[in-house]
Amino acid sequence: MSSNNSKASARAQKVADERAAQARRETRRRILTIVGVVAAMALIVGGAITVSLLNKKDVKAAPAGSSEYGVTIGDADAPHTVIIYEDFLCPYCGALEAETRDDLERLAADGKVLVEYRPFDLLSPSFGDYPIRAASAFALLLEESGPEVAKKFHDLLFENQPSEQDPDSVSDDDLVAFAVEAGAEEAVVREGIEGVSHRDWVEAATAEAKDADVQGTPTVILDGEVFEDGRTVQDVADNLVKALD
């Protein structure tokens, strides 16, 4: 009787052991499957990120002061250089201008930075020809009245920037008035502003920006590297000034 009992319990034990072993094998297989699938997913994520990185374009801007399509302030041998690609209609460019102009002018005057503003036409495909009219007028002043007048005109354009919804609220007469305020002679510039005399210059400036892989405006380049340190335009402006001071 007792031997029968122990036989039965041994058999039950054996069955239980087998079941436990099979459950372990099953768990192991499950875990290995999950690990395999997750590893495959990680590989795909890694591969996709690699594709993204290979497609990433670095801005290759000509050094500050070397472009034909900009106006500079400051010393050519200042320790830092800043290039700002901008469109006269782009609201963030206007915001960046408002946040940085005084500081950049001060730092340039102190010999700490060479700043080059490079206007081009990014937005005319979406918002009409204001970016072309404004940049052409800027180029005309640069040629006829010199860089100081052109810089002042550039400042006035941003101070009186129209909205993207209504870019034609700044008329050619307004552009002439800004030019005169900046120090140009009306007789010299009126015809050119009304006739968009420097359309070719704007196209060439735009082509140069595209060739440099400038993706949007404003694009700020500090000492040859794109500067994007900050959450908002205001942060970027503050951090830029801090980096130069």
Place this chain on the structure above:
Amino acid sequence: MNRTLAWVGLLARLVTGGVWIVAGALKITEPDASIAAVRAYQLLPSSLAEAVGLALPAVEVVIGLALVLGVLARGAAVLSAVLFLAFVIGIASVWARGIEIDCGCFGGGGADPGASSAYPWEIARDVALLAASVLVAALRRTPLALDSLLFVRRPVPAAGAPEGAEN
């Protein structure tokens, strides 16, 4: 499991997964636009925005593949729901702050005047996809999922079964 609900779950899985694959694939080859789109929300610090802009499209594609194929579908559905919730919060946040941007959901992104008129519809779309993701996660298994092949439940002999009855 309710049969109709199971097939609704399959539909939810395929639609959500398909949306992820398209959304991610459109952005993988345009990393600069993707990074700019993340920056435009003005929520993340610069370096984090760059990392998210690079990684998010890749993650989207993998979540989409997992959902469409039904591989670890439940986990993918949970991640999908979390991401849609984050997107809803992101869009609501730019809307509340009066920032007008292209959501960058399917490529593009950045400043876009007049974009706020699209925000309600974008939020509605993401909420619908969030609900679909939650449904897939809640159902555990939906039909036609690779999970059913990968994780077959092998019959384990019942306790105390007489010998010989195992096979």
